[in-house]
Amino acid sequence: MKRILLAAMTTTALLASAGAGFSKDTLTVGEVLEPPGLDPTAGAASAIRRVTYSNIYEGLVRIDGQGNLKPGLAESWTTSPDELTYTFKLRQNVKFHDGTPFDCAIVKFSYDRATAPDSTNAQKGLFEPIAKTECPDPSTAVVTLKRPTSTFLFGMGWGDAVMMAPGSAATNKTKPVGTGAFRFKRWVQGDRVELERNPDYWGTPAKLAGVTFRFISDPSAAAAAVLAGDIDAFPEFPAPELLERFKADNRLQVEVGTTAGKVVFVLNNARKPFDDVKVRRALAHAIDRKALVDAISSGYGALIGSHYTPVDPGYLDLNSVYPYDVAKAKALLAEAGVKPGTVMTIVLPPPAYSRRGGEIIAGMLSQVGLQVNLVPMEFAQWLDQVFKRSDYETTIIGHTEARDLDIYARDTYYFNYQNPEYKALYKAYTEAKDETQRIELLGKLQRKLSDDEPNVFLYALPKIGVWDKKVQGLWKNLPIPANDLTAASWAN
Amino acid sequence: MSRSLLIGGLVTAAIVGMALVSLVWTPYSPTAINIAKKLQGPSLTYWLGTDAFGRDVFSMIMVGARNSILVSVVAVAVGAGIGVPLGALAAARGGMIDNFVMRLTDLAFAFPALLTAVIITAVFGPGAFNAMLAIGIFNIPVFARLTRGSSLGLWKREYVLAARCAGRGDIAITLDHVLPNIGHILIVQATIQFALAIVAEAGLSYVGLGTQPPQPSWGKMLNDAQTYIYQAPLLAVFPGLAITFAVLGLNLLGDGLRDLLDPRIRRQR
Numbered sequence: 001m002k003r004i005l006l007a008a009m010t011t012t013a014l015l016a017s018a019g020a021g022f023s024k025d026t027l028t029v030g031e032v033l034e035p036p037g038l039d040p041t042a043g044a045a046s047a048i049r050r051v052t053y054s055n056i057y058e059g060l061v062r063i064d065g066q067g068n069l070k071p072g073l074a075e076s077w078t079t080s081p082d083e084l085t086y087t088f089k090l091r092q093n094v095k096f097h098d099g100t101p102f103d104c105a106i107v108k109f110s111y112d113r114a115t116a117p118d119s120t121n122a123q124k125g126l127f128e129p130i131a132k133t134e135c136p137d138p139s140t141a142v143v144t145l146k147r148p149t150s151t152f153l154f155g156m157g158w159g160d161a162v163m164m165a166p167g168s169a170a171t172n173k174t175k176p177v178g179t180g181a182f183r184f185k186r187w188v189q190g191d192r193v194e195l196e197r198n199p200d201y202w203g204t205p206a207k208l209a210g211v212t213f214r215f216i217s218d219p220s221a222a223a224a225a226v227l228a229g230d231i232d233a234f235p236e237f238p239a240p241e242l243l244e245r246f247k248a249d250n251r252l253q254v255e256v257g258t259t260a261g262k263v264v265f266v267l268n269n270a271r272k273p274f275d276d277v278k279v280r281r282a283l284a285h286a287i288d289r290k291a292l293v294d295a296i297s298s299g300y301g302a303l304i305g306s307h308y309t310p311v312d313p314g315y316l317d318l319n320s321v322y323p324y325d326v327a328k329a330k331a332l333l334a335e336a337g338v339k340p341g342t343v344m345t346i347v348l349p350p351p352a353y354s355r356r357g358g359e360i361i362a363g364m365l366s367q368v369g370l371q372v373n374l375v376p377m378e379f380a381q382w383l384d385q386v387f388k389r390s391d392y393e394t395t396i397i398g399h400t401e402a403r404d405l406d407i408y409a410r411d412t413y414y415f416n417y418q419n420p421e422y423k424a425l426y427k428a429y430t431e432a433k434d435e436t437q438r439i440e441l442l443g444k445l446q447r448k449l450s451d452d453e454p455n456v457f458l459y460a461l462p463k464i465g466v467w468d469k470k471v472q473g474l475w476k477n478l479p480i481p482a483n484d485l486t487a488a489s490w491a492n
Numbered sequence: 493m494s495r496s497l498l499i500g501g502l503v504t505a506a507i508v509g510m511a512l513v514s515l516v517w518t519p520y521s522p523t524a525i526n527i528a529k530k531l532q533g534p535s536l537t538y539w540l541g542t543d544a545f546g547r548d549v550f551s552m553i554m555v556g557a558r559n560s561i562l563v564s565v566v567a568v569a570v571g572a573g574i575g576v577p578l579g580a581l582a583a584a585r586g587g588m589i590d591n592f593v594m595r596l597t598d599l600a601f602a603f604p605a606l607l608t609a610v611i612i613t614a615v616f617g618p619g620a621f622n623a624m625l626a627i628g629i630f631n632i633p634v635f636a637r638l639t640r641g642s643s644l645g646l647w648k649r650e651y652v653l654a655a656r657c658a659g660r661g662d663i664a665i666t667l668d669h670v671l672p673n674i675g676h677i678l679i680v681q682a683t684i685q686f687a688l689a690i691v692a693e694a695g696l697s698y699v700g701l702g703t704q705p706p707q708p709s710w711g712k713m714l715n716d717a718q719t720y721i722y723q724a725p726l727l728a729v730f731p732g733l734a735i736t737f738a739v740l741g742l743n744l745l746g747d748g749l750r751d752l753l754d755p756r757i758r759r760q761r
Contacts, residue, residue: 363525
């Protein structure tokens with residue numbers, strides 16, 4: 001009797017666990033960096049967007065996995081012939097997670113908040129062309145621009161332009177409330193963020209009942225978590241040298257795609273000697289970027305010659321402008337009066353490309369007589385000291401925003417590149433009316449950056465994704481920083 | 493001479509020798525990057541192969557030994573330099589002072605040593621200097637307790653009483669009679685603490701809080717080797733062996749020294 005009972009119990013347990021395996025409806029996603037907050041309209045860290053974009057918050061328009069502009073909370077839109085007025089037809093019956101209805105008042109609030117003088121939006125430039133937002137009726141929003149701006153609509157698809165309600169905007173940093181297919185459940189600081197399906201979603205509901213983002217910055221710990229099955233998907237895996245190992249594992253799917261990200265050796269142009277273009281060019285000559293990419297990311301990632309990647313429209317190949325040339329670098333440094341043995345500091349945030357890149361660049365710069373101090377730094381401190389206060393000499397970071405040539409045209413930005421010529425070119429580009437003119441100006445912008453070399457442009461950040469073969473609907477490429485999981489699901 | 497003293501002495505001498513030689517010569521620069529030659533196996537050109545950046549592993553091990561030993565020597569010196577006087581003071585004065593010092597060491601022992609070191613380096617910033625201090629600080633109570641414990645009995649001895657009657661002060665008695673009699677114990681303990689400090693330094697560098705790149709260190713080499721474990725497993729083996737031999741050598745040396753120096757064991761022979 002006892003034995004039969006035991007057998008019956010074992011069978012039930014087995015069935016139960018098998019059943020649980022089949023009906024798995026939650027996904028654990030690995031990420032390298034923990035976001036400093038969960039409000040993408042109040043922080044530059046792309047880690048915020050990787051958790052929240054499309055999942056929690058939505059904008060009037062959205063950008064899909066192919067980089068195409070798609071309707072979001074606006075069903076459709078029309079542009080006036082003078083390209084100054086955008087009329088958005090808003091979706092009906094959309095509610096925020098706390099029940100607040102979405103209508104034109106929300107659009108006006110969100111855009112007014114971003115354009116306000118005290119706005120904390122990290123991409124104020126996207127909103128700068130907006131003259132006013134008006135609401136002829138609750139389901140129509142009319143945005144008037146100061147001047148025709150070709151980049152406006154694409155910008156409104158960024159995480160920085162998502163819709164927020166007045167009642168929750170102030171607390172979104174810790175308790176995000178959006179209109180998306182997932183709603184916020186909890187955030188265990190230093191470990192994970194949990195989301196759950198929004199049952200009242202206006203569109204196609206999410207297939208997953210819940211999503212957990214786990215933050216693991218150490219590449220070997222990340223690999224162990226993937227191999228152990230603790231992480232179902234690591235969309236941007238930090239250690240490319242392990243790909244062969246993952247490929248050999250028939251449970252895992254490996255996808256190498258592109259991102260809009262650029263890994264850049266950032267120089268503080270306001271500090272000596274980096275204010276001298278000769279020094280910046282010397283550094284560009286001193287770094288063997290081909291070898292760097294081989295060592296950091298096992299050769300994945302295209303070399304770039306300006307702040308623009310091969311997948312962006314109007315890309316120019318400027319890789320031959322600063323060939324690896326130690327003698328030339330030394331000569332330029334001597335011309336600029338930088339003596340051999342000069343000490344410089346590179347601040348290194350946690351991503352592997354930065355920490356490894358720092359060691360390699362330090363080695364390469366020692367060949368041209370520069371002595372490099374490496375200062376590893378946690379991400380929150382990096383955001384504050386380097387990005388916010390601009391208190392650094394050089395750093396290595398990936399700029400993940402798509403087509404963000406505007407950052408070199410800003411009056412204040414952490415690398416302090418100020419060039420009226422570039423600013424004029426950028427203004428002409430955003431105001432250009434036809435495609436050929438735009439492409440021509442994009443080329444000029446890239447040439448100007450390559451010529452001035454405000455930063456040393458290293459390579460285009462590849463998207464190296466690894467996930468369970470049964471997971472479907474993840475993005476192969478990353479046109480903008482995001483982890484859109486609204487279409488993700490488990491295969492049976 | 494005991495076998496452990498011989499083997500321990502030889503292994504330790506080899507590692508210290510390697511560290512000393514690295515001051516004047518290494519096969520290659522330990523920081524020179526040569527990516528075209530990355531991840532090579534051991535060969536006549538690269539004795540222990542190259543790492544992911546094409547740096548020579550043998551040169552890195554040599555300089556790593558130097559950094560490791562430097563951190564450990566300073567850490568043990570800090571620990572003994574502060575711990576021994578504290579312990580001697582506690583034993584000499586007794587009473588409140590003794591109680592106070594011993595409760596302080598209890599407090600220090602209540603925290604796991606490596607965790608304390610991690611906290612200290614996390615607060616004061618990562619780096620070899622702070623690692624020395626951090627490891628040194630958790631060595632203090634070890635030496636304080638040992639000194640107090642082993643000298644307490646000596647204060648009751650007749651020759652100490654005699655010295656006292658002769659009008660010698662506490663400091664003079666400690667220097668003339670107490671320390672010489674516990675010296676062997678302290679030396680043995682120092683070798684053990686030295687071995688622990690090497691492990692601690694490797695642990696701190698492994699988590700990025702010890703010796704900073706581009707300076708090579710054994711712990712950092714182990715960490716770097718992790719993600720290459722499938723492509724180049726030897727990269728993890730060599731720094732691992734270096735740490736093992738250093739610790740094994742010092743422990744054997746400590747054992748041997750204890751046998752050699754302990755007056756009681758010596759008399760039995």
